[in-house]
């Protein structure tokens with residue numbers, strides 16, 4: 278029988294799986310101790326005062342728990358949650374409809390807030406500051422602004438690029454939580470909690486294998502756990518031990534350092550095709566057949582953090598460690614890293 282390469286249910290499965298695994302309270306949320314403590318204080322103080330907390334901005338790479346935290350904020354406050362995203366709001370009117378449908382104390386989660394259109398962004402300034410929107414009725418000289426008062430609400434914005442947010446928007450958030458990559462111990466804890474929720478038997482060493490290869494990202498840890506579970510199930514292992522985890526992860530091309538096919542593809546292109554760089558991001562993305570954003574937001578943050586790639590004003594450069602990781606001999610003379618900076 279023919280198999281189609283793309284499983285149409287894959288996304289649905291991933292989404293359901295994520296929903297099932299999301300921690301529901303701040304104390305269940307592993308890792309990010311600083312953000313957890315800071316956010317906990319913001320929420321507790323607001324609850325004492327009986328007011329809606331300040332607007333919260335969560336920034337950091339994908340899969341670190343921004344959506345999860347937004348849901349936790351609403352749950353901890355006992356408030357309703359509305360979810361939308363920058364790209365889903367095409368016109369200011371779309372945002373006005375969402376805002377005017379909010380109930381008092383609701384949490385509005387706007388994912389990818391850096392991708393809001395300019396008119397929507399301007400409408401949001403007023404809504405965040407004065408809990409009001411001005412809806413423009415009519416066109417040209419006869420147009421009038423009708424003010425609509427909104428109930429107090431808390432905006433939780435999420436962005437992978439805090440730097441791309443205009444200053445006036447950033448300044449209207451009372452608290453910014455910067456999520457960092459997780460360390461392997463926290464990830465091992467997350468894998469343990471997820472395995473318990475899914476009824477998967479997996480030993481400590483196997484959990485460690487997954488944690489070390491998850492690129493500091495809970496979403497990846499949960500995904501690798503699922504692959505290890507499949508492997509153990511099909512090969513007839515009641516418990517996933519270390520060797521089972523290793524074999525499964527090898528099969529899915531996730532190496533000991535957590536680099537996957539895309540990461541290695543980027544490094545490989547950089548070292549072999551472009552002699553270590555410098556090469557521009559768009560050229561690099563083209564050479565691995567990926568979107569620019571996938572390379573810059575999914576692969577690069579991890580490669581940079583691992584000391585395998587550097588961003589310079591002239592383009593991306595491979596480090597000696599990148600050559601070593603690929604098992605290639607580095608060139609005798611490496612390009613100077615910041616020679617463009619006077």
Ligand SMILES: Nc1ncnc2c1ncn2[C@@H]1O[C@H](COP(=O)(O)OP(=O)(O)OP(=O)(O)O)[C@@H](O)[C@H]1O
Nearest residue numbers: 295298299306307339340341342343344345495496
């Ligand atoms: N601290 C954590 N503890 C346990 N599980 C976590 C934690 N952070 C994230 N997860 C899990 O990782 C998955 C991805 O998290 P989430 O969707 O919140 O990430 P995100 O930062 O919003 O990603 P994106 O920017 O791509 O939307 C979810 O299944 C969630 O349960």
